[in-house]
Amino acid sequence: MRLSSLNTLFALAVVLTASRPAAASLVIALDLPTMVTRADHVAVVDVVSVSSAWDERKERILTTIDLAVVETWKGPAAPASHVSIVQRGGTVGDTEMMVYGMSRFQPGERALVFLEGTLDHARVVGMSQGKRPMRMDTATGRWLVHAPDRSGAAFIKQRGSTLPSPVFDARLRPIDELRAEIRALTPTTTPGKGR
Numbered sequence: 001m002r003l004s005s006l007n008t009l010f011a012l013a014v015v016l017t018a019s020r021p022a023a024a025s026l027v028i029a030l031d032l033p034t035m036v037t038r039a040d041h042v043a044v045v046d047v048v049s050v051s052s053a054w055d056e057r058k059e060r061i062l063t064t065i066d067l068a069v070v071e072t073w074k075g076p077a078a079p080a081s082h083v084s085i086v087q088r089g090g091t092v093g094d095t096e097m098m099v100y101g102m103s104r105f106q107p108g109e110r111a112l113v114f115l116e117g118t119l120d121h122a123r124v125v126g127m128s129q130g131k132r133p134m135r136m137d138t139a140t141g142r143w144l145v146h147a148p149d150r151s152g153a154a155f156i157k158q159r160g161s162t163l164p165s166p167v168f169d170a171r172l173r174p175i176d177e178l179r180a181e182i183r184a185l186t187p188t189t190t191p192g193k194g195r
Helices: 002-018 032-038 175-185
Strands: 025-028 041-054 061-074 082-088 090-092 095-097 110-118 121-124 131-137 142-145 153-156
Touching (some): 032 110
Antiparallel strands (some): 061 082, 110 121, 110 131
């Protein structure tokens, strides 16, 4: 009788564990050329504000992120202009809606972003792949760019992909090196427009 009770408890534990929601989203890994091609805007930005609110039907929480452009590598956003990102998820009062694999932004941080859409309603390309945090190297005074945040996402390669394994290079990259690589991937703009 006791063994049967233990087996029942074990079976129940297995069922409860198996029925938990996934703590990660499956995201197709994108290489840098694909990120640049898909993006309407590639820019270094400072995060000005992050605010969450219910949508009009009160069915989901949306977060609006206001970004101040510091430097543009692709697209029409001029330095000192603002870009607004709207994405699912956020916290309103005691209610939190989490979308695993979505980029997270904090006021005051600087990041390199790959965005699609208009300046007043943009989306991050490739979920968390489209935001790369930056930090100043105090020893050299140069900005360094981190790899994308991989928490909450399981990145998978497309069939036939030539992406290296692991998918992301985890090393910090000097901003000058990444800027040159991205600008080389960006089509030449028409005269009078910056790159």
